[in-house]
Amino acid sequence: MLQDILYPLLILGGMGFLFGAILAYASQKFHVDVDPKQQEVREVLPGANCGGCGFASCDAYSQAAAEGKADTNRCVVGGQAVAEKVAAIMGNKAEDVAKKSARVMCKGTNSNAVKKYKYHGIDDCRAANALAGGNKECRYGCLGLGTCEKLCPFDAIHVTPEGIAEVDEEKCTSCGICVKACPKHVIKLIDVNKRVIVFCNNHDKGKRVRQICKVGCIACRMCVKQCPENVISMDNNLSVIDYDGCTNCGACIPKCPSKTILNLDKIASEAVIS
């Protein structure tokens, strides 16, 4: 009786002990020296493994940074603080990290955008998109089923009751997961300091846009003419601001007939524009 318990215990325990000893010996014999800098860099990184830096994981980035193959300011989650620490480890000066935030380039709420059909499928934008491009007449707009909300690891994007995803820029780390997941490619990463934004992703002609959305860009070119810096241009019937030159002056905003261009600071109080 005792043997039934003792033998398996001894055999498996013995095997485990023996193999453990072999592995312990091997790990010394085949020890690979890891660059101590890599260890240090890895420790200051947030460890979210979000991929925002362009590397597969924090480990991969720390290795590249330690070898000097990657800039010290790649970590968008950690921002300036982490960039300075990484730079300190690598012994060079930190370059500025331009903090970005995801922006949903659409204000086609339930009251603004015309619906094509009633959607009763899986609660996921990608599924809805597979069904004739979603339930909005606008082929480019936010579907509002919250695929981004479910995927966001930082709880930074939410679908409002009006049916549009909105980003909480305080929480957004610009990891880009929602940007990749959005089937409409309506989410863009934009420098948080750029406050004037064209909230439309629609490339249709103006007449069509007027029929299907109250706040869509109708490509009237008013903003292009207004811009004192000449950084607004038309890309295929959609107004696009080149953010490198934008000064947040807002000259384009009052002239926009469909109220597509908005200043983030102004709309924060109003929340929803109808």
Add this chain to the structure above:
Amino acid sequence: MAGHLLILLVSSIFVDNYLLSRFLGECPFLGVSKKVETAMGMSVAVIFVMTMTGVISYVVQTYILVPLGLEYLQIIAFIVIIATLVQFTEMVIKKTSPTLYQALGIYLPLITTNCAVLGVALLNVQMGYNLIDSIVYSFGSAVGFAFALVSYAGIRERLAFAPIPKTLEGFPSALIGAGLLSLAFLGFRGLV
């Protein structure tokens, strides 16, 4: 004797191919078959691990488990052996070829849970092979695994350049390719 071993070798490589006839260990088959180079690396690792597993598990089975009547510990004991071997292989590869280590990535530790490796250990016992048979069968199975993996990687490399309809791009076409390759291997039935 030699003839019997040759038949065992050929049948384990072609006829009873682990990936394409027995359908064991499909995870790396789809995971590391994008490039012939990584497929080669994975194959070498699998050949080493599988052959060693075959030998050690045979020894453990015959000289420890059977005399003590502990056959029911087979799976646990074999898993311990496999896990150790994989860890060991990982250390060696990390030391000798960092590039290969990078390329194999997650799939190397995954050999631990690769059912083809456990399969070879268990089948050796089930078929009642002796030590030499076990070595030949384990080695043959691993070579068959490697052969299928590398030839499939070759197919996928070419598929990447082929004009494939949009709906079938990527995994769908890869799976169709795997199915066709499996059909081709089933043609070896009756060879032995």
